[in-house]
Amino acid sequence: xIGDLIHGIFLMIWRTLTDQPEAKSDFLAVxxxxxxxxxxxxxxxxxxLAGFGLLFALTTLLERKGLGRIxxxxxxxxxxxxxxxQPVADGLKMITKEDIIPRTADRVVHLxxxxxLVVPTVLAFAVLPYGRYLVPMVNDAGILFFFAVxxxxxxxxxxxxxxxxxxxSLLGAMRAxxxxxxxxxxxxxxxxxxxxxxxxLSPVEIVQAQGSWLAGGFVPHWYVLTPWGLTGFIIFLISxxxxxxxxxxxxxxxxxxxxxxxxxxxxxxxxxxxFLAEYFGTFAIGGLAxxxxxxGWHAPIEALEVIPSYVWFVLKLMALVSLFIWxxxxxxxxxxxxxxxxxxxxxxxxxxxxxxxxxIWHFTAVxxxxxxxxxxxxxxxxxxxxxxxLLGRALNAKRNAAHRTYRYAT
Amino acid sequence: xxxxGIIKGMAETAKNFLGSYHDPERMVTxxxxxxxxxxxxxxxxxxxxxxxxxxxxxxxxxxxxxxCEKECPPQCIYITKSKDKKPDYVGKAQFYPAVFxxxxxxxxxxxxxxxxxxxxxxxxxxDVELSNTDRFGGLLLNKQLLAKPxxxxxxxxxxxxxxxxxxxxxxxxxxxxxxxADAxxxxxAAAAGAxxxxxxxxxxxxxxxxxx
Numbered sequence: 001x002i003g004d005l006i007h008g009i010f011l012m013i014w015r016t017l018t019d020q021p022e023a024k025s026d027f028l029a030v031x032x033x034x035x036x037x038x039x040x041x042x043x044x045x046x047x048x049l050a051g052f053g054l055l056f057a058l059t060t061l062l063e064r065k066g067l068g069r070i071x072x073x074x075x076x077x078x079x080x081x082x083x084x085x086q087p088v089a090d091g092l093k094m095i096t097k098e099d100i101i102p103r104t105a106d107r108v109v110h111l112x113x114x115x116x117l118v119v120p121t122v123l124a125f126a127v128l129p130y131g132r133y134l135v136p137m138v139n140d141a142g143i144l145f146f147f148a149v150x151x152x153x154x155x156x157x158x159x160x161x162x163x164x165x166x167x168x169s170l171l172g173a174m175r176a177x178x179x180x181x182x183x184x185x186x187x188x189x190x191x192x193x194x195x196x197x198x199x200x201l202s203p204v205e206i207v208q209a210q211g212s213w214l215a216g217g218f219v220p221h222w223y224v225l226t227p228w229g230l231t232g233f234i235i236f237l238i239s240x241x242x243x244x245x246x247x248x249x250x251x252x253x254x255x256x257x258x259x260x261x262x263x264x265x266x267x268x269x270x271x272x273x274x275f276l277a278e279y280f281g282t283f284a285i286g287g288l289a290x291x292x293x294x295x296g297w298h299a300p301i302e303a304l305e306v307i308p309s310y311v312w313f314v315l316k317l318m319a320l321v322s323l324f325i326w327x328x329x330x331x332x333x334x335x336x337x338x339x340x341x342x343x344x345x346x347x348x349x350x351x352x353x354x355x356x357x358x359x360i361w362h363f364t365a366v367x368x369x370x371x372x373x374x375x376x377x378x379x380x381x382x383x384x385x386x387x388x389x390l391l392g393r394a395l396n397a398k399r400n401a402a403h404r405t406y407r408y409a410t
Numbered sequence: 411x412x413x414x415g416i417i418k419g420m421a422e423t424a425k426n427f428l429g430s431y432h433d434p435e436r437m438v439t440x441x442x443x444x445x446x447x448x449x450x451x452x453x454x455x456x457x458x459x460x461x462x463x464x465x466x467x468x469x470x471x472x473x474x475x476x477x478c479e480k481e482c483p484p485q486c487i488y489i490t491k492s493k494d495k496k497p498d499y500v501g502k503a504q505f506y507p508a509v510f511x512x513x514x515x516x517x518x519x520x521x522x523x524x525x526x527x528x529x530x531x532x533x534x535x536x537d538v539e540l541s542n543t544d545r546f547g548g549l550l551l552n553k554q555l556l557a558k559p560x561x562x563x564x565x566x567x568x569x570x571x572x573x574x575x576x577x578x579x580x581x582x583x584x585x586x587x588x589x590x591a592d593a594x595x596x597x598x599a600a601a602a603g604a605x606x607x608x609x610x611x612x613x614x615x616x617x618x619x620x621x622x
Contacts, residue, residue: 069427069430070423070426070427072430072437072438073438073439074437326423326424326427327420330416330419330422330423331416346412389411392411392412396412
């Protein structure tokens, strides 16, 4: 019994690390049939939480270091060698801080809001394929599930803002709602183009559809390397920045005007939960971007497929997270009207146009004459680039139309 | 074109990010407890009492006139005047502070005490590392802690200290010249043997404080 258990554990770890299917089967066989589903679920969820928890700690440190370097500072460098233990110190600080609940707050909702935010972000992890055989929940409508649970985070943000009974919290929460609903539309429409082309709502199948190589195994068949895919990827990235409340779309918690938005009345562990959920949301949506556009766990070159698949997934995810940090270090925060105008007047038309372009790309695949690929590329790229330029010019022209005059300031 | 500015900005931040690794000149951080910048001459933190010579008790310039105590906006100075007198820098007998306390937890570093002091006795220090485990007693500086030699003043604010020294020296020279002139006049008067000579003038006062 004990021998089987230990054997099962080692076999499970070995099979997971070396990318083999049915990693858990031997370990599960030790248990009676009735408890097997529960054990299996725990075995799936716990490494996921631990892994993303570690990634969260690492990302907070990398973010602070990276932003520091962008501003020619050192970043945290006191706790441990080169500051690598900073997340531990931050975590300890968060946990030991007093949990303050405003006297007039709605205590139950105030308590529930951070929990209701963490749960959907963790649920969103369930459908992402992390490796060849590492899919926590194989779901034929995985993308739909992802967006469904992702949308429920809006509710918890508003719960936090409403229950705090603080004007800054409420204003922040209302901004967050406006922002998240506006950006959910281009986010979903840009991923619809992938769903159209792949012909499936299942993340596993979408990754499989991108698992081939052109030019002798050197050019991967990722959707980001097509004109509609690149456009979709950029729209998806911008919208996901807004969805996860990251800079430059962090107006729900704009310090200069709203203190900390819906987080104003939160302290201690509850604040830490919000912080965690924000990063988990970033990972989840980054993971979805990797799955939809960057070929999921596939290697960029066919010969590199020997490296375990989950390594590629994590590398791509970290590359995206670094890009997010880079953007945070570059772009200043938008105003609310700029933010909403950008979503409704620019991203939404572009994402709708992208759907059409994806359709054209799909139906011109049957073209069979010399340089067909080149002609398809040029056609689709022009269909995006021309409206992009015109739309950008039109929006800019409108912005400059009214010249502001100041009576008292010169 | 739309988005051009963002690309330029991203290039700029990337340049800064990479530059911070291969070009240490860019980094402006001074790692404080280990590395220190030389103190700026204009730096001012809290007041201290200047004394001349080696002995803090003997050389203290303060004559316990209590103007600073009265002028201090947050009332952080406490002075008790002495019963006896001791000679000041020109040799005149003056009171001295038996107790001189400044509560630097109350002090707001406004420098008004320095402005009003007619004796150049209280000046601003530049020490900022004053954290203490006792926030009541530890931040209440007494006379022994406040008294610092003139050399310290010269070290932290050389320009101002030279100016003050020049002023004091001039004052002292004036007083000595006057005393000498008086003595000569007195001697002359005595030599003349005039019986009904007017009484000798009293010794010149040090600069009197302006009315509060």
